[in-house]
Amino acid sequence: MQAARDIKNALKRTLSGLGISEGKITLEHPADLKNGDYSTGVAMQYAKQARVAPQALAEKIVAELGEITGVAKIEVAGAGFINFYLDSSALAKAVEQARTEDRWGANANLSGKKIMVEYTDPNPFKEFHIGHLMSNAIGESIARLLQFSGADVKRANYQGDVGPHVAKTIWAVENKKVSGANWGAAYVVGNQAYESEEEAKKEIDEINTKIYDRSDSAINEMYDAGRKASLAHFEELYKILGTKFDHYFFESVTAPKGMEIVRAHPEVFEQSDGAIVYKGEKKGLHTRVFVTSKGLPTYETKDLGLAELKAETWPFDTSITVTAHEQADYFAVVKATMEDVLPNIAPKIQHVSHGMMRFAEGKMSSRTGNVITGESLLADLTEAAKVRAAESRADNAEQLAQDVAVAAIKYQILKQASGKDIIFDRERALSLEGDSGPYLQYAHARAQQVVEKAKEQGITAMTDANIEPNDLVRLLHRFPEAVEYAAFHNEPHLLTNYLLSLASAFNSWYAQVHILDGTPEATHKVALVDAVRRTLKNGLWILGIPAPEKM
RNA sequence: GCCCUUGUAGUUCAAUGGAUAGAACUGCGCUCUUCUAAGGCGUUAAUGUAGGUUCGAUUCCUACCGAGGGCACCA
Secondary structure, three states: OHHHHHHHHHHHHHHHHOOOOOOOOOOEOOOOHHHOOEEEOHHHHHHHHHOOOHHHHHHHHHHHHOOOOOEEEEEEEOOOEEEEEEOHHHHHHHHHHHHHOOOOOOOOOOOOOEEEEEOOOOOOOOOOEHHHHHHHHHHHHHHHHHHHOOOEEEEEEEEOOOOHHHHHHHHHHHOOOOOOOOHHHHHHHHHHHHHHOHHHHHHHHHHHHHHHHOOOHHHHHHHHHHHHHHHHHHHHHHHHHOOOOOEEEEHHHHHHHHHHHHHOOOOOOEEEOOEEEEOHHHHOOOOEEEEOOOOOEOHHHHHHHHHHHHHHHOOOOEEEEEEEHHHHHHHHHHHHHHHHHOOOOHHHEEEEEEOOEEEOOEEOEOOOOEOOEHHHHHHHHHHHHHHHHHHOOOOOHHHHHHHHHHHHHHHHHHOOOOOOOEEEOHHHHHOOOOOOHHHHHHHHHHHHHHHHHHHHOOOOOOOOOOOOOOHHHHHHOOHHHHHHHHHHHOOHHHHHHHHHHHHHHHHHHHHHOOOOOOOOHHHHHHHHHHHHHHHHHHHHHHHOOOOOOOO
């Protein structure tokens, strides 16, 4: 990374020396390692201004650049690219860092920043479906990326423990439409009744009011027991998924808080058809209801209360909320409202939206019961992984199967850019081969085992800078930059891409080279394996994917 | 109708305005008397359409076509 800075500075100096007015200097990693460790297109970019052919300008720049620490070779290639090749000692240094530093790949870009990340957000009395799994995987990874960038991160989970969805579920259970604590099914029944039966609709609305004011002891009892069981169940899932929340926020708390905020700002909100609304049109958005004509707060109002509650709980510099894309427009209106009623907090609020889990046939909806629950998917995957886990060398095959299952599902989510929907394909999800989470785990476990074997044989790892660096070394060197890049964009998939190429290069190298071959070079090769091991381990950690040592 | 997101091999995804558009799955062939075959090697196959900006466009802009989402008392 030091080399990258030095190269940029040298380019800047050279360009202004040549009388070229400074614009943006881009330095990138060539996709093909043959084209060097870094590359720039400035010669092509400024050829017109300098009135010289791109290649000629590139040659001129190279001649003026002089020596750059850590750079062995500078070449002009193609249409006028200037390619930089790092020297073997700079690359060897990266291998040594990877091998010896626990936090290899970390940076201090966000040092001192307090960031709260809110994600998962399942609702008690409803199912934890694979959409929640998606939010959890993305949110957890963003939290870890921020931590690896030096930020002080707190994880938050916001849950809707009051509102019409709870009333519908309670109604179905109370009327014995559904047996036991099958919340998902109860919600479906309650929702259908609400939409088709006048009488049921009235009863459900009444229950909804009673839940808010806690005036009915029978309902309170049913509600309290259900809420507790529901939350305990979620907690089991978080444990498997590797998430530990620092703060839990509930709508039962944010609702009254939000109502206070709305009441305190009559100048911001307007009355309309008996409801209290915010006219988003004045900011190019749309109108949303904050308090219903029955006097109950909507999600909008609760979100105002949530923002204030978060700030009181832990004074953050930034609060990031991770949700599906379907809430993006909604969120924009809430944020616009915050600018008027919570001006100190509003600038710190960020929304990261991701695509949705969909079936090839269409959207899944918990209202109709057309969902796959998180636990059933995890159970299916674990079952599929068991066959191989039983044949593996793992000490605990059950645990390995679960780790592999978590890797498979999280990888499928984190390997793609967050803007796009994920078409859920059961067949594909159950596949544990190829471009997958287990592939990364396998490469890591392999490296781990070689390192242990080397230890048994008394081979000390030692990087030899005299040995010509290979592609694997060059890729390894890019890890810290891959982390920075992914963190900057809040995009875990950028890191996933990098890890896949690293694991692939490692597996390929592993197939051709005998590492513990008894030659003096073995010490160098073991160092490289150890460096890959740590890079995959840290990378998997950032993705929130377990890295078993044996498979 | 308006707004947001999105169109890349048969399929699911990559590609920081750059070099020959990469993987994986599927098909076919090869590869464990060397450290893990959940691996490796080989082979076929793609930028929705029409313009524009640029030295250079999958990427930026405009229009059209297709997909998903949102747009008042759900979350």
